[in-house]
Amino acid sequence: MNKALPVILICLLLFQCDSGKDGLPANSQLLRNTDISLSPDSFSPWVPVTNDGFSLGISQETFLSGNRSLFIENQDSLNVNAALWRQTYDGPMPSEGRRLTLRAHLKGENIELKSTGSNIYISVRMFPVEDSEGTTINRFLSSQNRFRIFGTFDWEPLAVSIPSFPKDVEFITVYLVMGPRTTGKVFFDDITLTVE
Structure with a gap:
């Protein structure tokens, strides 16, 4: 038994050292103010990025949880610009190989898609856009070409x-986007970026 004790201690020590390299644990939430209700006077750290023709703001009447949501609205069917909300995370990173999921809840009012590039979508981008070997794999993902979002829906x-x-x-x-030549109003709430 005395001979096994040093081996057990070394194994435990190696396990503890290795577990420190695992990055953020599962279920870690990387975004703040996910229900837009952190402060009645601010939507921080969400940042609006708008172009002519769009209205971006906070709705206190339409929300899923908390007491507010973000919205983007455009009524000009010829508007070739896009508008978005974004939030950046620069804290401790998940370990390489972990799954990362961006989720949001959307509500639409009279969403119409006027061209093939029109859509409402969410996306996540890693920076820098290339790793040290010049690879861009798994550094950008978007729902833009996976789901077509239109109409009026809860x-x-x-x-x-x-x-x-x-x-x-x-x-x-992360980005919450209304693309070019998309009309109507879309609300975003319960936006999370979770390590799995």
């Missing part, structure tokens, strides 16, 4: 997953 979930978290990530940005 709160629906939308999710995209990066199956294997890449290496050399310094920060992550």
Whole structure:
């Protein structure tokens, strides 16, 4: 038994050292203010990025949880610009190979898609856009070409997953987007970016 004790201690020590390299644990939430209700005076850290013709704001009448939601609205069917909300995460990163899922709930009012590039979508991008070996695999994912969102609908979930978290990530940005030549009004709530 005395001979086995040093081996057991070394194994435990190696296990503890190795577990420190695992990055963020499963169920870690990378976004803040996910229900847009953190402060009555601010939507921070969400940042609106708008172009002519769009209205971006906070709705206190339409929300899924908390007491507010983000919205994007466009009524000009010839508007070839896009508008979005974004949030950046630059804290501790998940370990390489972990699954990362972006989820949001959307509600639409009279959403019409006027061209092939029109859509409402969510996306996640890792920065820098290439790793140290010049690889871009698993560094960007979008729901844009996977789901066509249109019409009037109540709160629906939308999710995209990066199956294997890449290496050399310094920060992550998520986007909630109304694309070009898309009309109507879309609300976003319960937006999460979760390590799995």
